[in-house]
Amino acid sequence: GGLWDQLGGVGNAGEGIIIGLIDSGIWPESLSFSDRTGLNGNGTQDGKLDYQQIPGWHGKCTPGEDFNASMCNQKLIGAQFFNGAWGGDAGIDAQRPWEFNSVRDYNGHGTHTSSTAGGNNHVQTTGGATVFGTISGMAPRARIAMYKALWSTQDASTASGYTSDLVMAIDQAVRDGVDVINYSISGS
Secondary structure (H helix, E strand, O other): OOHHHHHOOOOOOOOOOEEEEEEOOEOOOOHHHOOOOEOOHHHOOOOEOOOOOOOOOOOOEOOEOOEOHHHOOOOEEEEEEOOHHHOHHHHHHHHOOOOOOOOEOOOOHHHHHHHHHHOOOOEEOOHHHHHHOEEOOOOOOOEEEEEEOOEEOOOOOOEEOOHHHHHHHHHHHHHHOOOEEEOOOOOO
16 A cells, blocks of 8 residues: 555556646646546547546646646646746746746656656657557556746756745645655756
């Protein structure tokens, strides 16, 4: 039993678990984060609602540039961003004008780590990745809460953040009630 047994494996692995990701954001349109996986499966966004609310969850979805709060659902249950150390939205606009002043992922890394950790089971890949077939997260029934604290370079090759924003994101994730934090961040 225990958290690690719930996180590992396939099928219903991760049921009731909330993964907080501290990263570069997320693309909520990805089928990996759809809560409509029943009957029609993961191939459509209009399947039957297959997730229920988690009691005691305190997270929220913060709207911003190209991201409406309604883009969250019962799979992607939280989305917040932290840019205070950059000078807030104005600082991002001045220093990284290509970036989204929201939880939307310019770089792609946060979307990748989110789908790897807790993306839905047997999701068909799109674009150039279709040769790989379907993908599944390690805990496909887990819920995702994204805490964007990394902001991308224009060529999207890297993303960086300030320690104060990263610590604020971690503190918020803990206050919200995540069960585990994915912190795939390197550097000094």
